[in-house]
Structures are given as C-alpha cells and as structure tokens.
Amino acid sequence: MTDQALEGDVLDELGPDRIQEIADILGTDTAGAIEVIRTSLAYVSSAFGRTATTGDRTKALTHPAAESVVHKTGLPDEAVVAAMERLVPIMLTVLDRRGSA
Numbered sequence: 001m002t003d004q005a006l007e008g009d010v011l012d013e014l015g016p017d018r019i020q021e022i023a024d025i026l027g028t029d030t031a032g033a034i035e036v037i038r039t040s041l042a043y044v045s046s047a048f049g050r051t052a053t054t055g056d057r058t059k060a061l062t063h064p065a066a067e068s069v070v071h072k073t074g075l076p077d078e079a080v081v082a083a084m085e086r087l088v089p090i091m092l093t094v095l096d097r098r099g100s101a
Contacts, residue, residue, distance in 0.1 A: 003045075009094045010041055018090075022083045026075055033083075036069055040084060043068040044091045062088045 011019065011034065023033035043065045048057070066084040070077055 006045065006094070006098070007038055007041060009098070010037065010091055013090050013094050014087075018086070022086060025083050025086075026079050028075075036073060036075070036080070036083060037087060039069050039072050040065045040087055041091055044088060045095060048092070048095050057092055058089050061092075 014022075014037070016030075019030055019033050019037070022036070023030050026033055026036060028036075044061055047061055047064070062084045063081065065088060066077070066081045069075065069080045069084070073080075
C-alpha cells in the first residue's frame with residue numbers, strides 16, 4: 001500500500017468524530033487536524049517496530065511524535081501531546097494490522 005493508503009486507513013479508523021475531537025483539542029478545524037495526523041503518521045510509521053509491544057511503542061512514540069509535530073506546526077505542546085495520546089494508539093493498531101496481513 002502507498003503512504004496515501006496508510007493515511008486513508010488511519011483516517012478511516014479515526015472516523016469523523018475522533019478527527020473533530022482532535023481538531024477541538026488542537027484548536028483548529030478538521031483540515032488542520034488532518035494535517036497534524038499526516039505529520040505525526042510520518043514520524044510514527046518511520047519509528048514503528050523499534051519497541052517490543054504496542055503498549056511500549058505507544059509510550060515510546062507519543063512524546064517524540066508530539067515534538068516532531070510541534071516543531072513542524074508551531075502548535076502548543078500540551079495540545080499536541082493530548083492529540084498524540086489519542087492518535088498514536090490508533091496509528092499503531094493500523095500499522096499492526098497491516099503488518100499481520
């Protein structure tokens with residue numbers, strides 16, 4: 001699958017309600033939230049597999065992914081960390097599913 005397919009899988013898994021929730025957390029609209037999702041997905045997918053379990057990966061990737069997004073977007077740290085705490089587990093679920101397919 002292409003990177004666009006991975007993005008599509010993650011966006012489908014999130015659904016409109018969770019995307020809106022992330023937009024609200026970030027203080028942006030859904031387009032802004034989707035851009036943050038894409039930015040964080042690039043980081044998470046490149047770092048995927050460095051830790052043993054999904055729980056470990058979630059903890060290990062949440063803050064570095066947030067730092068990457070903050071650096072690229074300038075959004076507030078606290079809001080981005082809160083969004084990543086919701087996004088990273090979903091991204092890992094999609095990546096795990098793809099890996100076992």
